Amino acid sequence: MSVRAGLTTESIVQAAIALIDEQGPESLSLASLASTFGVRSPSLYNxxxxxxxxxHRLVLAGLRALSEAIRASAVGRSGFEALHAMCHAYRAFARQHPGLYTMTLRSQEQGDPELQQAGRATVDVVLATLQAYNLPGDAALHAVRYVRSVLHGFVLLEVGGGFGLPLELDTSFERMITALDYGLRMSQQPAHEGATQ
Amino acid sequence: MSVRAGLTTESIVQAAIALIDEQGPESLSLASLASTFGVRSPSLYNxxxxxxxxxHRLVLAGLRALSEAIRASAVGRSGFEALHAMCHAYRAFARQHPGLYTMTLRSQEQGDPELQQAGRATVDVVLATLQAYNLPGDAALHAVRYVRSVLHGFVLLEVGGGFGLPLELDTSFERMITALDYGLRMSQQPAHEGATQ
DNA sequence: CATAATAGCTAATAGCATTAGTTTTGTCAA
DNA sequence: TTGACAAAACTAATGCTATTAGCTATTATG
Incomplete structure (x- = not known):
């Protein structure tokens, strides 16, 4: 008692990140969070x-950290090398912050402008990474969706224990990147029957 | 009062599915569920x-329904046609049951044998669908992970509103399947530098 | 040093899941 | 038809959660 605990918004967010990464997003509660600071839960409302x-703050922090991580991974690289580095950075982030990653990308909020901007920033990083593939028109945007789907799916299944088979995950991931690269280079070609609808 | 409500395990599970598909998995509570039956929540414990x-029952029901849906879609087809049909069936299931799909694949449980079996059944369906690609050895298993990642990622981002851009989703999906097909046919080839590690 | 802002507190409310124990209802055999 | 039993649904109670209101004490600022 007596001396103040010295809470700040930032310290609370950091503690929450640590908590959800260790125990999962479901176990985030103000009660448990407060107890780690030796404080009563109503105090957090300050x-x-x-x-x-x-x-909301966690989602925003997660989106920003993720887009920053993948942006940093791609600087000074291009083409397959950039794609490869970005994929690994993406996966590394999710493994390092399983709870934060899950919670961030689960968010359904639409209206918030900060969130929209953070989401767009991620899209822009991927878009820049794919520049060397020279994708025409909308193909680049479709490709971003493709890349995000692949990464999001793999990473969620890995972190969530969805891959049951006793098979090397690193190998699966590496092969997936190779296949991704093939698919992107294919999109450079003029057409493929059925590809426009 | 007076006459019994006629609850059964099955009717409760069905009502829960309807509820999470409409309101999301977070809003599943025994209280709200009981009220839709005009019953007090402790009654559900019977x-x-x-x-x-x-x-747990929801996860199991979701896994089984999903694997049944994609199995049905692939019968009588093979090769690209089977892959294409399976992908569409997968997406259709997730759109029809957004809450159930999300909850099912989010599950982290490992020990339960029923769940393990249901998960393996899904893997087997995908494996069978890919048969015509003639993937050698472990490549088939890695390919299953690839396919599941792509579908899981796309479907979650779509259902969760993660795709912000105003761009036709059907087109993105169709192109993704095409790219997937390319990637799988590539894996038939002997090797690609870096592909084994 | 006095005052104002504010961090953290206690107390209280409401909603949730869960358990224990009770009443009611439907069924099935005598 | 009736009596007994099993099960369905109930009430009451406990303990956890978030949240709000209002208080106290600490810190910074004039």
């Missing part, structure tokens, strides 16, 4: 806007 | 083993 406000 | 027991 710094965050309830549990929903905290979740 | 049929299900609490909220966790209900969730």
């Amino acid at each position: 710094h965050i806007n309830g549990l929903d406000g905290l979740r | 049929h299900i083993n609490g909220l966790d027991g209900l969730r």
Whole structure:
């Protein structure tokens, strides 16, 4: 008692990230969070806007950290090398922050402009990474969806234990990147029957 | 009062599926579920083993329904045609049951043998669908992971509103299947530098 | 040093899951 | 037809959660 605990919005967010990465997003509660600071849960309301406000901050922090991580991985590279580095950075982020990653990409919020901007930033990084593939028109945007789908799916299945088979994950991932590269180079070609519809 | 409500395990599970598909998995509660039956929440315990027991049943029901849906889509087809049909069936299931799909594939449980079997059944369906690609050895298993990643990622991003761009989703999906097909046919070839590690 | 802002507190409310124990209802055999 | 039993649904109670209101004490600022 007596001396103040020294809470800040930032310290609470950081503690929450640590908690969800260790115990999963479901076990995030103001009660458990407060106890790690040796504080009563209503005290947290001086710094965050309830549990929903905290979740919102976590989503934003996760989106920004992810897009920053993949941006950093691609600087100075291009083509397959850039794609390869970005994929590994993406996966590394999800493994390092399983709870944060899951919670971030699960978010369904649409209206918030900060979130929209953070999401667009991620798309832009992927778009820049794919520049060397010279994708015409909308093909580049479709390709971004393709890349995001592949990475998101793999990473979620890995982190969530969805891959049951006793088979090397690193190998699967590496092959997937190779296949991804093939698919992207195919999109450079003029057409493929059925590809426009 | 007076006359019995006629609850059964099955009717509760069905109502829960309807509820999570409409309102999302987070809003599943015994209280709201009970109220749709005009019943008090402790009454549900006569049929299900609490909220966790209900969730477990939902996961199992989701896994089975999904694997059944994609199995049905592939009968009588092979090669690209089978892959194409399976992908569409997968996406259709997720769109029809967004809450159930999300909850099912989010599950982290490992120990349960029923779940393991249901998961393996899904893998087997995909494996069978890919038969015509003649993938050698482990390549088939890696390919299953690839296919599942692509579908899981796309479908989750679509259902979760993760695709922000105003761009036709059907087109993106169709192109993705085409790219997937390319990647799988590539794996038939002997090797690609870096592909084995 | 006095005052204002604010961090953290206690108390109280409401909603949730869960358990224990009770009443009611439907069924089945005598 | 009736009596007994099993099961369905109930009430009451407990303990967890988030949240709000209002208080106290600490810190910074004039």
